[in-house]
Amino acid sequence: MAPNIPDLHYEACWTENDGLYGCGCGHATIADAIGCVVGDGKHFVRAVEGGVSRSLNEEELREFVLALVRRVPAT
Numbered sequence: 001m002a003p004n005i006p007d008l009h010y011e012a013c014w015t016e017n018d019g020l021y022g023c024g025c026g027h028a029t030i031a032d033a034i035g036c037v038v039g040d041g042k043h044f045v046r047a048v049e050g051g052v053s054r055s056l057n058e059e060e061l062r063e064f065v066l067a068l069v070r071r072v073p074a075t
Contacts, residue, residue, distance in 0.1 A: 012036035031067040
């Protein structure tokens, strides 16, 4: 892999009737990827490691939930 492309990055993803889509932004952190997530219940974040998309592991999932909580405005 080229040195300027990180081996691990995160993408906001969503589903449509014809498949799985990603934002393609290559976010360095889960919190950054949350910026591309739309609160419609279809969007989520996946890790892309070595060019292969995968589900978040336990630690990443905790980070995802914390980032979502921080994003939601207090009422």
